[in-house]
Amino acid sequence: MWEDxxxxxxxxTTRQNMFDWIVNKKGIAYVEDRGNKIPVYGAVTPDGKKYIRTVRDNAWTDELLNLDGF
Structure with a gap:
């Protein structure tokens, strides 16, 4: 679920649509955790699969796995 x-x-929305919005349309996305905003970025696997990830303290994290629907 997203909220503007x-x-x-x-x-x-789908992960593909979110990836497109972040990467191609320069959208800014984040998840909130205890009042902290954690940025969400588009990423691509070596075999070309597009997905979204979070970054916390300059390290890739799996914050999205804790959300409903993921």
């Missing part, structure tokens, strides 16, 4: 903080609109 400026409009408070909420919805759902």
């Amino acid at each position: 903080n400026s409009t408070l609109n909420k919805g759902t």
Whole structure:
């Protein structure tokens, strides 16, 4: 689920659409954990699979695995 903080609109989307929004449309995404905003980035595996990941303290993390729907 996503939420636009400026409009408070909420919805759902696919990982591919989120990847496209972050990477190709220069969208800014993050997850919140205890008040901390953790950035979400697009990434690509060596075999070309597109996915999204989080970064915390300059290290790739798996914050998205803790969210509903992942």
